[in-house]
Amino acid sequence: MKWNVKGNGIFNTRSFYREIRGTTLVFSLGKVFGLLRFLRGWSFFLWTGIGCMCHNNGESVDHLLIHCDIASPLWGVALQMFGIQWVCRGMLFLCYLAGETGLVDDVEFFKEMGINPIKVAKALMEVFAEMIFIHGFIHGDPHPGNILVSPEGRNGFCLVLLDHGIYRQLDEGFRIDYCELWKALILLDENKIQQLGERFGVGKYFKYLPLIFTGRTIDSKSTLLGGMSIEEKRNLKQELKSLKMEDISSFMESLPPEFSRILRTDGLLRSIISRLGASQRVRLLAYAKYALYGLSPKLKPQSGLEAIWIIA
Known part of the structure; x- marks a missing residue:
């Protein structure tokens, strides 16, 4: 030849x-x-x-x-x-073919199917809160295209979670610290927040953790669901003026990888429930509830939620 x-x-x-x-x-x-x-x-x-x-x-x-x-x-x-059918390690493809589904923020679809969007928002937050605080797992890309809603299920609908390409398991020590952080945020325990902030590596920026997660300042007098008073907003605005770009950059760089993933996931979830017409109260209550469950292994949450997990 x-x-x-x-x-x-x-x-x-x-x-x-x-x-x-x-x-x-x-x-x-x-x-x-x-x-x-x-x-x-x-x-x-x-x-x-x-x-x-x-x-x-x-x-x-x-x-x-x-x-x-x-x-x-x-x-x-x-x-x-040689008749070999193959996939690479870590790659698994499944198809979900059980009837009609809509994206998690498709309010028009919910109207057609008779599904209450507020209930969808609550279910979404409880599923992710349980996943993070109790089981120590995090879905790092929960945009609407990766979360479907099916009109089938015991409660009139169920969630279908897709794409676990950047699905991560949290370090057990980090999971417990994160639960402790939310407990401290609920109680506005400044000493505990500072202690945990040092553990997370954020140093002097610990005082902004309540603002980032709950919308309250570290010295706020309002309740968890009450928001900030006019005076608190005015004082915060004045304080933020003194921050420089280097401060923001330093804060973000100091965060451990798990914290960055949680912030990304939390931001996407906030956006979804807002589009569903639910208030941030839904998110705060779910996080507070499951953070306490995560610190008490004997407590078993009975959410009655139904979700299907599809790896893709």
Whole structure:
């Protein structure tokens, strides 16, 4: 057999790479099978694993086997020749096909199905609060496209959670500290908040934790659900004027990774329940309730919620 691409008829990977390289990178089966006839043993694996470095995505295994326009088709053909169906470790695809569903913020869909959007908001917050405070897991990307609502279920609907690509387990020590933080936020225990702030690495910025999570200042006289008084808002506005961009940057950089993920998740959930017409009272009550459950293993919350978890 002769490799017609080269004048001497001898195959090498460089000539093959130049042959298939182009604007569209379309592979013909003839070329692929022709390549496989020439390659023997480890030469194929070396070529697809090393010779075709396109310098994207760190040349990870997932990239070379799935996403690379050059290596992936070759691997696919080679494995299919042996009847192998495969996925990479950490990849699992399921389909949810149980009837009609709507996005979690689709209020019009809820009206059509007779679903109360406020109840959806409460269920959403309780599911995520239980997940974080009790089980120590966090779904890091709960945007509306990843949360569906089905009109089926014991309570007239159920939540369908998708895409756990950045799903993380919290360190047990962090989970307990986070529960303690919410207990301190509820009681506005300044000493405890400062102690936990130091543990989280935020230092002098601990006094802003109540503001970030509950909308109250550290020295607020209002209740958890009462909001800030006019005087407190005026004092806060004056204090924030003294903050510089370096302060904000320093605060964000000092946060442990788990804290950053929680802030992102919490921000997305706040946005969703606002679009559902629910007040932040729903969120605060759910967090307060499950934070206390998280500190008391003997207590078992009976939420009666129904959720389906789909990994994608």
